[in-house]
Amino acid sequence: MYNIMTKKEYEKYAEKIAPKSNIVRNTARAFVVGGLICVVGQIITNFLKSKGYDMDDTSNLTALIMILIGIIFTGLNVYDELGRFAGAGSIVPITGFANSIVSPAMEFKSEGFIMGVGAKMFVIAGPVLVYGISASVVIGIIYYLLNF
Amino acid sequence: MMQNTFMTYLGAFIVGGIICAIGQILIDKTKLTSARILVLFVTTGAVLGGLGIYEKIVQIGGAGATVPLTGFGYNLVKGTMKEINQHGLLGAFTGGVKAAAAGITAAVFFGYLASVAFTPKAKR
């Protein structure tokens, strides 16, 4: 075989040739878009509070509305464009969680409504729920043991 | 009052922006996929919530701390601890999802409706 490098050396060599992500630009975009999405959440929160909703209802309704926004933007085929620009700025907010539920569900609609939409809906969101809920149970048990 | 409202927006923008920026640095530096980033953030939020740290971030950032997925993890843990205070150990199994019920249910239900109504479009 025509080869002058070990795998390790080749990996380093390929790494050097590959163009790098523009981290400064990407991070700036993520900061601005992520920040703005959170400001939208804050506007909704402040509005609900001013209408006299209590803490719990406000937080639930804000989450619900943000998710709805993420879903609608995904359905209208614009959330992927936003993601292309903003990266983590639109992945990390809860709107991105909504996007991760709707996008595979839409994509796999061609495989039917049970094993397509119903099952594929959770390919990305499923792990989030698994690890989020499991973490809360573990932390809850530790909290219980420490305090009771 | 006006001053106060503006400060909530500023806090949300900066805290939310920083959390997302951390996510972006992780993506660019480590090649983590978005699914892994989401899992990492929800778990981190849960842990920071358990340690009582995230509560402070929420006080500064408001929606800037609750809207990112770390806030989702924090919310799960906050609900768990609240239920444990009221119902004992059973709360570890009821509190989390109860607190996040609105978000999860909305995501599933509206997500289903949207996937029926809309179709994906090719990127160009």
Added chain:
Amino acid sequence: MASKRIGKQTVKIESPVSIAATAAIAGPKEGDGPLRLYFDMIIEDEMWGEKSWEKAESKIVKETFSRLLSKADKTTGEIDYVIAGDLLNQCIAANFGLRDSEIPFFGVFGACSTIAESMQLGTMLIDGGYADNVVALTSSHFCSAEKQFRFPLELGTQRPPTSQWTVTGSGAVLLTNQGSGPYITYLTTGKIVDMGIKDANNMGAAMAPAAVDTIATHFKDTGLPIDYYDLIVTGDLGLVGKTICADLLKRHGFDISDRYNDCGVMIFDCKRQDVHSGGSGCACSATVFAGFIYQEMMKGNLNRVLFVPTGALMSTTSTQQGESIPAIAHAVSVERDLSS
């Protein structure tokens, strides 16, 4: 040793096997690229009136096949074999696209190098006296490939700068023992080469060593000088892989840079079309060959071309299990005239 073998990996085709016709159908993004005038048809949207991306890809296969037959003025009865493949699991684009063709069918998989694999096998079938006319065809589709290998289209993610854009389209070649060129003269069949690259978003780097190995072996086996060819063209290494391939070959003493290009770089305007490192997919090298290279040969602008499609032989399962990416490259030597 078998009499037609010249060296470890290369065979010399003794009887004239020529390419009687080609056909290429491309998607809208490819139809907006620098090679737009070379495609027989550009579909206006990726779904092309079908209900799924997979069905659309099969339709592209079917239409490309029938275009090829009508361009060559052949009936299905005159074709002895079709050798075809694509990227979808179990090669369903080819299987379904050609299920009504009523022609003996070989389904093959060599990832993005499939067009070379099918052209090599077809050429050997004809040279061996087993067939008069063989069709080699491959396809890929951006949307069905994203769905299978990466993420849903509507998921808001960023593509890293080393990533490549799967070409939507299909390219087909009719090989025959009755034509008058361009002729297929040498075949160098590649070995599987794995240099340990694991990043599925950097397939150019994963495949480049395979291309280097096959090209260097081709020149060693045949003893031909590099300037024997007007053009040496790899399949879909993209900008990253092309740089690596040219550099490594130079270090081995094969400086091909003045006559070297890559189909993945040629098919898109990488800057304007936001495809990052370039094109990829079975249709990348197939449409560039069936479109640009073949037509330029027919016009006399290219006389001898070494066509080296490259393939990354991983699956989503192997990637999730943390495996590195094995790669392959096959070389097909195409010449306008038979010199000797």
